Amino acid sequence: MNKVVSRNILLSVLLILLLFLVVLAKGRTAFGKRESSFAIEQQNAITRIEFSEGGKKLVLEKQAEGWAVNGMYQARKSGINFILRVLTEIKIKSPLTQELFRSEIIQNNITPLKVRIFEKNRLLRSFLVYKTGTNKYGNVMKRREISKPFIVYVPGFEGDIGSAFTINELFWKPYTVFRLLPSEISAIRLENVSDPASSFSIANKCNLYTLSDMNGPLTGWDTAQVRRYISYFALIPFEGWAADLPDPEKKKIESGNPLFRITAIRTNGDETMLTLWERTIDSSMKIDSDRLWAKTDEKDDLFIMRYFDIDPLLKKKSYFFAQ
Secondary structure (H helix, E strand, O other): OHHHHHHHHHHHHHHHHHHHHHHHHHOOOOOOHHHHOOOOOOHHHOOEEEEEEOOEEEEEEEEOOEEEEOOOEEOOHHHHHHHHHHHHHOEEEEEOOHHHHHHHHHOOOOOOEEEEEEEOOEEEEEEEEEEOOOOOOOEEEEOOOOOOOEEEEOOOOOOOHHHHOOOOHHHHOOOEEEOOOHHHEEEEEEEEOOOHHHOEEEEEEOOEEEEEEOOEEOOOEOHHHHHHHHHHHHOEEOOEEOOOOOHHHHHHHHHOOOOEEEEEEEOOOOEEEEEEEEEEEHHHOEEEEEEEEEEEOOOOOOEEEEHHHHHHHOOOHHHHEOO
């Protein structure tokens, strides 16, 4: 009798142990769930994303009117959509050995960017991002300092997802050069550096416009054309930042002769001057017929503009006269 009871107890213990192992296995991945779980299951659950690196911090937060950067600026929609896609679709490409992590990350002094993802005040996930160019995906992640390192990627996306992990505010702000209503503009100046005679300026005083060139006010121009030109300043976007351009190359571009300078003066006295330079393609030195280098006095770095976006502003003085 005792043997039967002992046998039943042993079988029960084994069954309980087996059940525990099955339940545990369901919650594990090949590398251990706590070590390798980076993605968030529900995109709508994400309401705040925090990046911190080297004592600096950037916060993206979902508000009633949309996402905001550090609680001060409207966030660029395409940037938010991209980071949300990454956070919900990110997967492990392969593990990284400790030897490779030491040679590729530690020995190259690559410091991690810490990511924390929240649903309101509840922490959903946190991990470390090590940005490196030693693999085509350019990204190594760890859940914690003592965790295993992994090369990660987003299925179907061939670019570098590391660009989405940055504390640079400029990356998250809308890619906009001008966003001005006609009522907000008191004057416009366009300087055509290669053809000064085609340069012009427009003054707006109580919706009464004056068109001038370097010699003074002009007559005989079409008021409708001036109003149409002013309206183009309502939205002039740019394509993206020249983040990968080396600093010596940036200085070389900025020290060269520009093609155009466009200045918009607001009714409150603030002004923005956009400078445009010719762009060449890679080392071939072939002129890029689709894009320009650009910079404003309000932005800290060079950016890229498409002719398609800036063409409405690149008019000559003759544009305002009846054809």
